[in-house]
Amino acid sequence: MARKTADDFHPEALKLFDQYVHGDISRRDFLSSVPKYALLGLSAEALLEALNPRFAEAKQIADNDPRVKTRYLEIPSPHGNGKIRGLLAEPANAKGKLPLVLVVHENRGLNPHIEDIARRLAVDNFIAFAPDALYTLSGYPGDEDKARELFQKLDKTKTQNDFLAAAQALKKLPEGNGKLGAVGFCYGGGIVNFLATRLPDLAAGVPFYGAQPPAEEAAKIKAPLLIHYAGLDDRINAGWPAYEAALQKAGVNYEAHTYPGVQHGFNNDTTPRYDAATAKLAWDRTIAFFNAYLRDS
Numbered sequence: 001m002a003r004k005t006a007d008d009f010h011p012e013a014l015k016l017f018d019q020y021v022h023g024d025i026s027r028r029d030f031l032s033s034v035p036k037y038a039l040l041g042l043s044a045e046a047l048l049e050a051l052n053p054r055f056a057e058a059k060q061i062a063d064n065d066p067r068v069k070t071r072y073l074e075i076p077s078p079h080g081n082g083k084i085r086g087l088l089a090e091p092a093n094a095k096g097k098l099p100l101v102l103v104v105h106e107n108r109g110l111n112p113h114i115e116d117i118a119r120r121l122a123v124d125n126f127i128a129f130a131p132d133a134l135y136t137l138s139g140y141p142g143d144e145d146k147a148r149e150l151f152q153k154l155d156k157t158k159t160q161n162d163f164l165a166a167a168q169a170l171k172k173l174p175e176g177n178g179k180l181g182a183v184g185f186c187y188g189g190g191i192v193n194f195l196a197t198r199l200p201d202l203a204a205g206v207p208f209y210g211a212q213p214p215a216e217e218a219a220k221i222k223a224p225l226l227i228h229y230a231g232l233d234d235r236i237n238a239g240w241p242a243y244e245a246a247l248q249k250a251g252v253n254y255e256a257h258t259y260p261g262v263q264h265g266f267n268n269d270t271t272p273r274y275d276a277a278t279a280k281l282a283w284d285r286t287i288a289f290f291n292a293y294l295r296d297s
Contacts, residue, residue: 061120061122104184105184
């Protein structure tokens with residue numbers, strides 16, 4: 001099947017898919033509800049397959065790209081699940097101490113797409129660490145449906161503490177300059193927002209379409225934020241007015257962009273919800289933001 005875009009699917013089918021991938025409806029419910037929105041001659045199973053990630057086609061930086069060196073790093077997390085493991089990606093020919101970026105995945109753990117994001121950051125001369133929240137449950141299983149099922153078994157507080165531990169450990173890496181940024185997508189965007197409420201020394205946060213913290217927590221944020229939203233993402237966007245009011249009240253340095261006409265997940269180039277032009281604009285802004293706040297002057 002040729003790779004499709006969001007325009008190839010009925011908007012209601014995309015809404016159902018969004019509910020499915022975020023655990024609001026089951027696979028069975030999706031398959032029973034979506035046929036009336038399917039393309040002519042396309043079964044519900046085939047439609048789901050068309051919407052699911054295609055990692056190999058989207059990979060931008062090969063695992064063995066000579067510009068990048070990678071290794072898996074295990075971090076102690078005494079207040080979380082005991083330890084957390086992730087991919088550390090660094091420029092192969094780094095000169096001097098480099099800025100640090102924590103990369104937080106969606107609700108499927110450290111899949112090939114998020115590892116690719118970490119390598120992209122390394123190519124742009126950052127040290128990137130992408131932890132796997134599923135490590136305590138034997139790690140990303142290699143299957144998106146199984147990953148979502150495992151994700152629902154995680155203890156929320158312990159997992160948040162795992163990411164706090166990962167952030168603190170990354171900040172202390174001797175090859176880094178001590179300036180820590182964080183970028184996350186969907187679930188990961190929510191974690192970036194959370195980290196901003198808990199880490200007063202976070203130097204820059206970039207949540208992509210992430211859930212917002214309560215107003216009383218947002219008041220604690222010290223980090224500058226670059227916030228990305230999808231125009232057609234009613235579920236996440238509903239929380240933005242209250243979050244923006246809290247950020248303004250707290251005097252937080254933030255920049256927010258809502259991109260019209262695109263779906264939740266527009267930056268994820270493994271699925272049809274990807275929008276190339278919007279993703280490039282948002283990512284260019286992200287790299288510029290990290291360069292402005294994380295580089296040594």
